[in-house]
Amino acid sequence: MTQERKASIEKLPTGVPGLDLVLGGGLPEYSFTLIAGEPGTGKTTLAQQFLFENATPEQTGLYFTVLGEPAVKMLRYQQQFTFFDSRKVDESVRFMNLTDDALERGLEGVLERIVQEVKASGATFVVVDSFRSLVRATATIAAPTDLQNFVERLAVHLTTWEVTSLLVGEYEHADKRGNAVFTIADSILWLSQAPDNNSVVRKLQVVKVRGQAQMPGLHTFRITDDGLQVFPRLSLAVGGQKRETPSGRATTGVAGLDEMMGGGIPVGDSVLIVGPTGTGKSVLATQFIAEGVRRGEPGVLVVFEEHPKEYLHRAEGLGFELSEMVREGKLEALYLRPLDLSPDETLYEIREAVRRVGAKRVVIDSMSGFELALAPTFRADFREALYRLVGALTGVGITVITTMEAAQSHEEVRFTPNVISFLADDLVSFRYIEVERALKKVVAVVKMRGSQHSKEYREYEITDHGIEIGGDLDGYVGRISGAPYLATWEYVSGLPQPPP
Amino acid sequence: MFHSSPEPRDLAQRLVLGEAGDAAGPAATAVAVETVCCTLGNDLKRILGSGGISSLLTRALHLAQRDEPLLEGVRVTAGPEGCFTGLADALEACTDEEARVTGSSVVAHLLALLVTLLGEDLGLRPVRKLWPQVASSAMEIDE
Numbered sequence: 001m002t003q004e005r006k007a008s009i010e011k012l013p014t015g016v017p018g019l020d021l022v023l024g025g026g027l028p029e030y031s032f033t034l035i036a037g038e039p040g041t042g043k044t045t046l047a048q049q050f051l052f053e054n055a056t057p058e059q060t061g062l063y064f065t066v067l068g069e070p071a072v073k074m075l076r077y078q079q080q081f082t083f084f085d086s087r088k089v090d091e092s093v094r095f096m097n098l099t100d101d102a103l104e105r106g107l108e109g110v111l112e113r114i115v116q117e118v119k120a121s122g123a124t125f126v127v128v129d130s131f132r133s134l135v136r137a138t139a140t141i142a143a144p145t146d147l148q149n150f151v152e153r154l155a156v157h158l159t160t161w162e163v164t165s166l167l168v169g170e171y172e173h174a175d176k177r178g179n180a181v182f183t184i185a186d187s188i189l190w191l192s193q194a195p196d197n198n199s200v201v202r203k204l205q206v207v208k209v210r211g212q213a214q215m216p217g218l219h220t221f222r223i224t225d226d227g228l229q230v231f232p233r234l235s236l237a238v239g240g241q242k243r244e245t246p247s248g249r250a251t252t253g254v255a256g257l258d259e260m261m262g263g264g265i266p267v268g269d270s271v272l273i274v275g276p277t278g279t280g281k282s283v284l285a286t287q288f289i290a291e292g293v294r295r296g297e298p299g300v301l302v303v304f305e306e307h308p309k310e311y312l313h314r315a316e317g318l319g320f321e322l323s324e325m326v327r328e329g330k331l332e333a334l335y336l337r338p339l340d341l342s343p344d345e346t347l348y349e350i351r352e353a354v355r356r357v358g359a360k361r362v363v364i365d366s367m368s369g370f371e372l373a374l375a376p377t378f379r380a381d382f383r384e385a386l387y388r389l390v391g392a393l394t395g396v397g398i399t400v401i402t403t404m405e406a407a408q409s410h411e412e413v414r415f416t417p418n419v420i421s422f423l424a425d426d427l428v429s430f431r432y433i434e435v436e437r438a439l440k441k442v443v444a445v446v447k448m449r450g451s452q453h454s455k456e457y458r459e460y461e462i463t464d465h466g467i468e469i470g471g472d473l474d475g476y477v478g479r480i481s482g483a484p485y486l487a488t489w490e491y492v493s494g495l496p497q498p499p500p
Numbered sequence: 501m502f503h504s505s506p507e508p509r510d511l512a513q514r515l516v517l518g519e520a521g522d523a524a525g526p527a528a529t530a531v532a533v534e535t536v537c538c539t540l541g542n543d544l545k546r547i548l549g550s551g552g553i554s555s556l557l558t559r560a561l562h563l564a565q566r567d568e569p570l571l572e573g574v575r576v577t578a579g580p581e582g583c584f585t586g587l588a589d590a591l592e593a594c595t596d597e598e599a600r601v602t603g604s605s606v607v608a609h610l611l612a613l614l615v616t617l618l619g620e621d622l623g624l625r626p627v628r629k630l631w632p633q634v635a636s637s638a639m640e641i642d643e
Contacts, residue, residue: 072548086619095547096546097552
C-alpha cells in the first residue's frame, strides 16, 4: 500500500505540557486510551485536561462518572485548576453520572446509556471515570467474559462513532496481567507516585500507544494549579535550538583568568570551578554572567543555595548590576530549591529560561546545591542528570560555568561518591595556600580540552570590583602542598650556597 | 458564608413565588417548594446521580429544620411523586407569608449548598437555565 493510501491518524493535544512529546505527538484520534494508576496520582485531572483542551461547542465531550469519586466532589475540586473553564461546562463538556445505570442494570445498562448519550449528543470525546469502579460494582452480576465483551463492544462502538475516548481506572501493576482492558486499549498511560524520604515523586509511563513511537521510560510529572505537567526525559535539544559547533572565546570578565585560559573560555565549553568555601567561585560566576550581558550575550543564573535576591544584592556590592540586567530581560535568575525536584524538571526550568532570554551563558551555582534540590531517589542518577544537563546546554553552543565546593586537593576532584570532572571541558581550581604565615588565594587552570592554557599557580584577590589575578608566586616551590616556601640557592642551582 | 447571606433566601422566595403563580395559600406554597426542589434535583441528577441529589436535599432540609422548627416532621423521599413527605402538613397552619418564608428556607439552603460545593458559576447554572427570568431579575437587584 502506498503512503498516500494509508489511514491518516490525527494526533490530538493532551493539554498536558510535556505529555505530547512523550506520546510521540499527542493522542491518536478515535483511539481508546486507558489512564491507569493508584488513587491520587492525577488520573482524573489528566482526563479533564484533555477534555477541556479539546472540547468545543462543535466537538463536544461527555464525562461519565461512575461510582468512584462522587461527582459533586470531583467538580468541586477540579474547578480549582486553571484549565477547568466553567464556561465550557454544559456547552462543550457535559458531565453525566452513570451510577444509577451501573447499580440497576449492570454493564449492559452502562453500555446502553453511553451509546445512547453519544448518539444523542454527537460527542467527539468521551471519558469514563472510574472504569475500575464500574467493573467492581458489576463484578457480582457479570462474568469475566461479560466484561471483555463489554469492553470490546464499547471500544468498537466509540471508535466507529469517531469518538476519542479515555477510560480512567484505579489499577495496580499486578492487574495488568490477563486483563482485557489492557489488551483492548490502544494507548495506556500509567501514573504512579512513591514517597521517598520526605518527598513524593510522581512518574508517568506510556505503556503503549498504537501506531506511533512514544518516548519510552518513566517521566516525572508534577501537579500544580495548572494541572499535570510532564517533564520528558530529555533529549539534548534546548528550546528547539539546533546543535552547533561554536567558535571563539567567551571572556570571563577577569582579565588575568582569560589570559591564563588562552584568551577566555572556548564558546560552548563546560567549565567547572572548584574550590573551598570563600575562595570566590560565585564571584567569578557573577563576573562571567555580567561580562556576557555587557557583550550582548544574555545569561541564565541558576541558584540553588540562596535566594536570587540575595545573590543579586551581593553582586551589586561588587559593582555588577545584575538586578538591572534581569529587569531588562537580558538575564534570568532561577531559584530551584525545592527538595523534590527531578533532573528533568530542573532541566526543563533551565531550558525554558534559556529559551526566554536567548541565553548564551549559563551559571549553575552550585553543583552540591543542585544535588540537594533533587528528590533522594534521583541522587543516585545525579551524574547522569548532570551529563544530560550540561550536554543539552553546551550542545547548542551555550557556555556553562558550574561551581563546586571541594576540599583542598589537587590530585582529584570528587563529588562524593562519584568523579564528575569528566563533565567539564575545562577545570579551574581555586585554593588557599599559606605563604610566610599568611593565608593567600591561588588559582590554576587544571585542564582545558583541546586548548593551551597556563600551567601556573597565580595569586588572586577578591576586591570591591571582583577577582583580580596577580603574580605567579615566582621563586616559591612546593605550591601544590598548600604551604610553599621560597626556593633556596641549593634548590635552584643544585650547588652549595655560596658564602655571603 | 452564602448560607447566612440574604441572596439565597431572596432567590429562593422568588423561585417559590414564581412556581406558585396565582395560586395562594400554604398548600400552594408547599407544591411550589417541591416543584423547585424536584426540578433542580432532576436537572442535577444527570451530573450528580440520584444518590448525590438525595444527599443534597437531606442536608438542605436538615439546615432548614434548624431555622424553621415547623419543618421538623418533613422527610426526603426518593420517588417519582415528589422530593418530600409531610411538607404540606407542616405548612398547613401557617399564614401565606409564614408558609412562603418557611418553605423557601429549604430551597435557600439547597441553593447555598450548591454554591458552597460547586461555586456560584456552576452551582447556580441550573437556576439560570431553568428559571432564566427569575435568576436575571434577582441578579439585577444584587448588582
